[in-house]
Amino acid sequence: MRIATWNVNSVRSRLEHLQRWLTDQTLDIVCLQETKVVDEQFPLEPLQALGYHCAIAGQKSYNGVAILSRQPLADVQIGFGAVLGAEAVGDLDEQKRVISGRSGDLRIINLYVPNGSELGSEKYDYKLRWLTCLQQYLTVLGDRESQIHICGDFNIALEDRDIYDPAGKETHIMSSPTEREALRQSVLSLGFVDAFRLFEAGADQFSWWDYRTGAFRRNRGWRIDHHYLSESAKARAIACHIDREPRTWEKPSDHTPVVLELADE
Amino acid sequence: MRIATWNVNSVRSRLEHLQRWLTDQTLDIVCLQETKVVDEQFPLEPLQALGYHCAIAGQKSYNGVAILSRQPLADVQIGFGAVLGAEAVGDLDEQKRVISGRSGDLRIINLYVPNGSELGSEKYDYKLRWLTCLQQYLTVLGDRESQIHICGDFNIALEDRDIYDPAGKETHIMSSPTEREALRQSVLSLGFVDAFRLFEAGADQFSWWDYRTGAFRRNRGWRIDHHYLSESAKARAIACHIDREPRTWEKPSDHTPVVLELADE
DNA sequence: GGGGGGTGGG
DNA sequence: CCCACCCCCC
Numbered sequence: 001m002r003i004a005t006w007n008v009n010s011v012r013s014r015l016e017h018l019q020r021w022l023t024d025q026t027l028d029i030v031c032l033q034e035t036k037v038v039d040e041q042f043p044l045e046p047l048q049a050l051g052y053h054c055a056i057a058g059q060k061s062y063n064g065v066a067i068l069s070r071q072p073l074a075d076v077q078i079g080f081g082a083v084l085g086a087e088a089v090g091d092l093d094e095q096k097r098v099i100s101g102r103s104g105d106l107r108i109i110n111l112y113v114p115n116g117s118e119l120g121s122e123k124y125d126y127k128l129r130w131l132t133c134l135q136q137y138l139t140v141l142g143d144r145e146s147q148i149h150i151c152g153d154f155n156i157a158l159e160d161r162d163i164y165d166p167a168g169k170e171t172h173i174m175s176s177p178t179e180r181e182a183l184r185q186s187v188l189s190l191g192f193v194d195a196f197r198l199f200e201a202g203a204d205q206f207s208w209w210d211y212r213t214g215a216f217r218r219n220r221g222w223r224i225d226h227h228y229l230s231e232s233a234k235a236r237a238i239a240c241h242i243d244r245e246p247r248t249w250e251k252p253s254d255h256t257p258v259v260l261e262l263a264d265e
Numbered sequence: 266m267r268i269a270t271w272n273v274n275s276v277r278s279r280l281e282h283l284q285r286w287l288t289d290q291t292l293d294i295v296c297l298q299e300t301k302v303v304d305e306q307f308p309l310e311p312l313q314a315l316g317y318h319c320a321i322a323g324q325k326s327y328n329g330v331a332i333l334s335r336q337p338l339a340d341v342q343i344g345f346g347a348v349l350g351a352e353a354v355g356d357l358d359e360q361k362r363v364i365s366g367r368s369g370d371l372r373i374i375n376l377y378v379p380n381g382s383e384l385g386s387e388k389y390d391y392k393l394r395w396l397t398c399l400q401q402y403l404t405v406l407g408d409r410e411s412q413i414h415i416c417g418d419f420n421i422a423l424e425d426r427d428i429y430d431p432a433g434k435e436t437h438i439m440s441s442p443t444e445r446e447a448l449r450q451s452v453l454s455l456g457f458v459d460a461f462r463l464f465e466a467g468a469d470q471f472s473w474w475d476y477r478t479g480a481f482r483r484n485r486g487w488r489i490d491h492h493y494l495s496e497s498a499k500a501r502a503i504a505c506h507i508d509r510e511p512r513t514w515e516k517p518s519d520h521t522p523v524v525l526e527l528a529d530e
Numbered sequence: 531g532g533g534g535g536g537t538g539g540g
Numbered sequence: 541c542c543c544a545c546c547c548c549c550c
Contacts, residue, residue, distance in 0.1 A: 010533050061534045211531040326544045476541035
């Protein structure tokens with residue numbers, strides 16, 4: 001099966017790209033971030049017409065996540081609170097950044113990690129608190145289920161080879177040692193592995209390029225969109241690649257899709 | 266020579282349409298309204314690249330007029346004040362709605378008449394005052410020059426055959442008897458003739474269709490974009506037609522161009 | 531630079 | 541519906 005993650009930067013303004021890409025490709029599951037639309041206005045019909053079921057968790061203007069799937073997902077859960085309880089989660093579910101569902105024996109978790117704005121800012125603090133909560137969330141789910149796949153826009157580049165020009169980026173949002181450590185702690189320490197790095201060792205492989213200053217043309221990008229696999233899911237991994245093409249289209253998202261292939265069971 | 270009038274509803278968002286239309290057509294002079302851009306940001310280069318000189322009178326956000334011409338225009342004048350004096354004009358030159366220039370012996374006057382919003386409103390009063398001033402302006406110019414061509418968006422349909430469904434539109438902005446009379450008084454009473462009606466007698470010939478409620482598809486339009494000719498210029502008139510095609514393009518202006526053909530002298 | 535939102539204008 | 545503007549966010 002093929003699973004994609006794509007931060008579409010508004011599912012409504014990217015609907016034609018999404019339709020085109022889903023028609024060109026053969027995807028089983030597509031995890032979207034930054035849908036930026038309330039559920040009532042999510043473009044269900046055109047995506048159903050392409051053969052997808054939609055599990056959606058949207059909000060107005062910002063954030064919003066969705067999972068498209070050829071087969072309906074079981075046990076769809078929205079937010080950390082669905083697993084940890086609303087009290088434990090506090091303000092971290094106010095923004096729609098977490099949606100999860102099960103496809104056969106595989107638990108799919110789709111995340112849109114907060115950007116964090118600037119080191120030391122209030123938003124940065126929110127990002128770190130959010131990642132701490134993510135660890136609890138994954139710990140609980142990991143105790144319950146064996147095959148787990150996590151993907152999304154992590155807004156963190158794990159290593160220097162994941163950034164176009166890493167020198168001096170220790171104080172940059174998305175590449176600070178503190179953020180990297182928080183992501184390792186929240187995800188990698190639980191045994192999940194970065195699926196892309198099972199197959200690709202090189203640098204200059206990016207999934208996001210700023211709209212400004214011709215970053216895509218100059219390939220000044222970041223690999224911040226990831227797939228993670230639990231030990232048992234990792235055994236099924238066949239390939240993981242970045243599809244740069246949608247980023248070349250007219251009025252693209254600033255992110256491009258990352259596709260993971262898993263062996264059928 | 267061929268002269269067009271086109272309310273482009275923002276010259277920047279309509280630049281591709283304008284380039285396409287100017288490439289398809291052979292125009293000598295193109296009068297634009299609602300350019301909605303300050304002079305410093307007017308897209309001079311792409312229009313010069315198509316072989317046009319530009320006389321521009323813009324403002325931020327609203328209004329704005331321009332004349333594109335294959336040959337540079339002589340004696341370009343902006344506003345009523347250039348002819349009547351600033352004192353006589355008061356607040357009527359604050360909005361950029363008037364630009365004029367001479368091409369050979371022909372005086373070209375490009376106008377964007379105020380819309381007027383609603384009958385009885387402050388904007389309506391401004392429209393009527395503006396039209397009174399227009400009469401003075403044209404009277405002075407008519408005393409000075411013989412061959413005069415006036416065009417633009419008049420925001421008034423002169424006759425019932427110029428509206429898609431005239432019944433009950435006496436209290437509608439753009440078709441009230443008061444506005445029609447004001448336009449007759451300001452322009453027609455000075456001897457200028459509606460060039461389109463020299464050639465076309467029929468109804469259902471429109472130059473503007475509201476963006477809302479599928480007005481274009483249903484041809485619920487208005488003929489509010491006009492060419493007027495002085496007696497001596499009228500002698501040169503060969504044809505006048507509405508080019509509906511640009512209104513069929515993607516993201517069109519709500520107006521479509523009206524083209525006048527004059528015999529070369 | 532390109533999404534979202536809102537308001538004001540037509 | 542589709543401009544413009546402003547502000548917020550990435």
